[in-house]
Structures are given as structure tokens and as C-alpha cells.
Amino acid sequence: MNHKPLLDYIHKYINLTLEEQTILLSKIIHRKYLKDQYIVQQGDICKSANFIISGCTKTFYIDKEAQEHIVTFSIEDWWTSDLGSFITQTPADFNVQCLENTELIQFTFDNLEELYAEIPKLERLFRKIVERAFVASQKRIIKNFSLTAKERYLVFKQTYPKIEQRVPQYMIASYLGITKEFLSKIKSQLSYDK
Amino acid sequence: MNHKPLLDYIHKYINLTLEEQTILLSKIIHRKYLKDQYIVQQGDICKSANFIISGCTKTFYIDKEAQEHIVTFSIEDWWTSDLGSFITQTPADFNVQCLENTELIQFTFDNLEELYAEIPKLERLFRKIVERAFVASQKRIIKNFSLTAKERYLVFKQTYPKIEQRVPQYMIASYLGITKEFLSKIKSQLSYDK
DNA sequence: AATAGATGTTAATCTAGATTAATACCATTT
DNA sequence: AAATGGTATTAATCTAGATTAACATCTATT
Structure with a gap:
């Protein structure tokens, strides 16, 4: 083991x-x-x-x-x-x-x-x-209040780059507190920005 | 002391x-x-x-x-x-x-x-x-996602009955993640329900 | 008692994100 | 290769809550 x-x-x-x-x-x-x-x-x-x-x-x-x-x-x-x-x-x-x-x-x-x-x-x-987990949890509360869905998605990608490839989009949407359809919209908007 | x-x-x-x-x-x-x-x-x-x-x-x-x-x-x-x-x-x-x-x-x-x-x-x-603080923090994340503003306000009043009397409304609105105007609307809706 | 500053309410309009529904794109499995 | 189930996209319409702005209260201070 x-x-x-x-x-x-x-x-x-x-x-x-x-x-x-x-x-x-x-x-x-x-x-x-x-x-x-x-x-x-x-x-x-x-x-x-x-x-x-x-x-x-x-x-x-x-x-x-x-x-x-x-x-x-x-x-x-x-x-x-x-x-x-x-x-x-x-x-x-x-x-x-x-x-x-x-x-x-x-x-x-x-x-x-x-x-x-x-x-x-x-x-x-x-x-x-637990101290570290608590701090991360508090920061997440703040982000949910002060950032738009698009901003939260970008922060998520940056903070947890390994996770996005491993889980389906609709779960990421759930984590971000938005619908999968809206996440899809955000992603297509971001692809135009480039 | x-x-x-x-x-x-x-x-x-x-x-x-x-x-x-x-x-x-x-x-x-x-x-x-x-x-x-x-x-x-x-x-x-x-x-x-x-x-x-x-x-x-x-x-x-x-x-x-x-x-x-x-x-x-x-x-x-x-x-x-x-x-x-x-x-x-x-x-x-x-x-x-x-x-x-x-x-x-x-x-x-x-x-x-x-x-x-x-x-x-x-x-x-x-x-x-810190364990207890972390648990409370996680529950707050969930509430923010799964409850409407009106429900969050009711939960807040129930969970922290002492606080509402001590702080101005606009700060409670900020805690709930809504505007003071919307909190005011919620309160007037609730007063009709009675 | 009048003014100023902080707080609270109401109503009209606006928008981020939800909902619904149709369609497409996979992997597997038969 | 067709059918099934899980996943993703797009577009039309809808709504919870934001924004703006005017007005109301309630102190506290001069």
C-alpha cells in the first residue's frame, strides 16, 4: 500500500x-x-x-x-x-x-x-x-458575491487548472452556481474575445 | 478585567x-x-x-x-x-x-x-x-446557491435573531448579498403575508 | 426649530442569468 | 451501422434582483 x-x-x-x-x-x-x-x-x-x-x-x-x-x-x-x-x-x-x-x-x-x-x-x-480550508471557504463566499459568473469561471480555471479537464462542464456550472447553458454562453463569449 | x-x-x-x-x-x-x-x-x-x-x-x-x-x-x-x-x-x-x-x-x-x-x-x-467555523462557512455557500433572497433573509433572522436589531438594514442586505432596496421590498412583501 | 447626515421606502426601468426546448455530438453497446 | 445515454451548444423568452432616483424618517447638532 x-x-x-x-x-x-x-x-x-x-x-x-x-x-x-x-x-x-x-x-x-x-x-x-x-x-x-x-x-x-x-x-x-x-x-x-x-x-x-x-x-x-x-x-x-x-x-x-x-x-x-x-x-x-x-x-x-x-x-x-x-x-x-x-x-x-x-x-x-x-x-x-x-x-x-x-x-x-x-x-x-x-x-x-x-x-x-x-x-x-x-x-x-x-x-x-482546517484553518486553510476555512480561509478558502470564506474567500469563496466573497467571490460569489463580488464577481460575475464570467469572472468566477475565469478565477476557477486559474485556481484549479487541473480540475476543468477532469470533470464535465455541467458540474463546473453547478460549482459556479450557474446553469450549464449559461456556462456554455460564457465560454462562447470568451472564445470571441480572443 | x-x-x-x-x-x-x-x-x-x-x-x-x-x-x-x-x-x-x-x-x-x-x-x-x-x-x-x-x-x-x-x-x-x-x-x-x-x-x-x-x-x-x-x-x-x-x-x-x-x-x-x-x-x-x-x-x-x-x-x-x-x-x-x-x-x-x-x-x-x-x-x-x-x-x-x-x-x-x-x-x-x-x-x-x-x-x-x-x-x-x-x-x-x-x-x-475552526472546525465549527468552517462548517458554518460551507453551509453559507450552499444557502447562497440554493435559497432565494427572501429565504436567506428568513434563515438569517432565525439563525441570528440578536443581530438584526443591532445593525442597520443596509448592512444586513450586504451580508445577504442583495441591495438595501431589494431587502426593503422583501420585508414589505413579508408584512403582507401576515 | 432648522439644518445636515445617515438610514429606510417606493416605484419605474433594466439586466444577468434562468428556463425551456430544439439540435448536435460524442461514446458505448447491440 | 444504428440505437441508446450522457454531454454540450444555441436561441427565444422569462424573472429575480439591480439600478436609479425621488421622497420619507430619524436622529444629532448648531
Whole structure:
């Protein structure tokens, strides 16, 4: 099993001794999902925080009009979960579904609590991870308010250049909060600009 | 100086010994701001995380069209800062300004780093605080996409009943991402419904 | 009590983006 | 090669919310 991406990632934030690495590796679950499988389902309790080794997921919400709204795409070297459900162990608001075959490392709620007890430094790691995620989330709120759909699309392309090639346009439209038809219009406008 | 609200707040998440409390209190700054004063200014480096003892602040962003967009209101028993600027010690994207005379407790970046070293449990505290803030932020993104302006206004009133009475309507409109004129229309529509 | 400055309302008009619907373009599968 | 299902484009029409502007209230200050 390939743990290197996880350990490399962790070492960007904190240092772990070999012994600590062993403890950590003993409490994780390596798991593979196929394209279209669900990692978390709205209404279920989210049992794990998931670090992606390879693949791609979308985190989305189905509203009362049965409309799908994508909150995040996640790829290699990033996390995917319904954090709200995970930390409170209450039913999830979101779904997490694989857009490609996806290989990931799971931290279950109980294992993670044990890890915090055995390796207190991990509190620091996850504090820093969540801080960064929170900051990105706040910036997204601002962008949604202060930018037009076209501007948001351009920012998205620039910020996540790898994602656009990997997911269908109608999902990008959902992420941007617009219809697929309007995204198509934006793209044709942009092609005239050139 | 009144530290009780802070200690009560902390004890909802972790337990501190008396000795730890003393260390913590030795590294905080008690400070009062007047209405309209700035705690953080866009472009400056945010030097503190601030716990509000009394008063009210708005966190906002000025876009390139000089439009103000309010991200959050904060009141007693909650935090206010530009976390992105604070954690990376780079120029702030946001302004934090007092809407009332405000009394708060400041954790400077350096003092907080020292506190993490002396009381590692605080990593856990701040991990949990930021987790909750992140979850609230994600939910707000979803609401902005899936609800109409009228629905968002009703959710706002329900979620933050104390805030509406304390801040002018045009700021609530800014928080909701609509114009003050449109909020006024929504309110008159709602008054007919009754 | 009159003026000024900040806040709130109402109404007319305008526009970014939604909705609907028709059509086209793929990959697979049979 | 034709049929099926998922994806993308285009165009006509529609609507939630923005813009503009005139007017109303409510302080607070001189």
C-alpha cells in the first residue's frame, strides 16, 4: 500500500518520528472506490475523514427542488468528507461521490480520536488543515458575491487548472452556481474575445 | 478585567488547570475599541485573534468597484479576525470594524504560538473552534446557491435573531448579498403575508 | 426649530442569468 | 451501422434582483 503521499503531506505541517508514523499507519484504512460510488451519503453519519491518494470526488448537496449543488471538487493530496457530520457524528448534509476510480486513506472518527490521544501533535496538523480550508471557504463566499459568473469561471480555471479537464462542464456550472447553458454562453463569449 | 466569558467559553471545549489558566491570562491583551474603529484593515497584517467580551463587529471586503460586502457579524462570545491574514501573516483581504463600542481579548500571533508550545491542549481548542467555523462557512455557500433572497433573509433572522436589531438594514442586505432596496421590498412583501 | 447626515421606502426601468426546448455530438453497446 | 445515454451548444423568452432616483424618517447638532 502506498502511504507516501500522506506522509509527505503531513510532513509539510509537522514532523513525526518513525515510531509515530508506525502508530499512525496502524490506525488508517486504505480503500479503493470505483467511479460513481458514494463515500458519504446525505442523511448518513459520515464515518471518516479521507485523504485522496488518486482520483477525484465531488461534494454536493441536493436541495428541496432536487437540484444538485456542488460545493467542492477534491483531487490527489487533498481531503474529502462531510466535516460537519464527521465532527458532530450527526447525519450528513452533503454527498461525496467519486468522479473517477479513487484510492484514499480513511481516518475513522474513533481512530482519529485515539490518534489525537497518542500523538497530540496531530491536533496541530488538523488545526492547520482546517484553518486553510476555512480561509478558502470564506474567500469563496466573497467571490460569489463580488464577481460575475464570467469572472468566477475565469478565477476557477486559474485556481484549479487541473480540475476543468477532469470533470464535465455541467458540474463546473453547478460549482459556479450557474446553469450549464449559461456556462456554455460564457465560454462562447470568451472564445470571441480572443 | 473580566476574563470569565473567555474562560467559560474555553471550558466548553477543553479543561484547563488553574496553572494553565494563569499562563493563558498572562499572554492575552484586554482591549476596548470605540464604535467605528477598525480592528483590522484590508492590506495590513492581522496581528491578533480576538474574542469578543461585549459589542459587535462586521467583517467586510471592499471590491474593485468600491462596493462593501459583509462576510460576518460577530458579537459577544465569538471570535473576530482575518484568519487568513493572521495564520499566514500576510496582508489582510478583509476589514474588521466595530459597529458598537467593543471590548475584546486579543491573542497576538506570537503569544498564541507561545501558548501552543506551553499548553498543547490549546491546539485542540482552536482545532475545534475552526472546525465549527468552517462548517458554518460551507453551509453559507450552499444557502447562497440554493435559497432565494427572501429565504436567506428568513434563515438569517432565525439563525441570528440578536443581530438584526443591532445593525442597520443596509448592512444586513450586504451580508445577504442583495441591495438595501431589494431587502426593503422583501420585508414589505413579508408584512403582507401576515 | 432648522439644518445636515445617515438610514429606510417606493416605484419605474433594466439586466444577468434562468428556463425551456430544439439540435448536435460524442461514446458505448447491440 | 444504428440505437441508446450522457454531454454540450444555441436561441427565444422569462424573472429575480439591480439600478436609479425621488421622497420619507430619524436622529444629532448648531
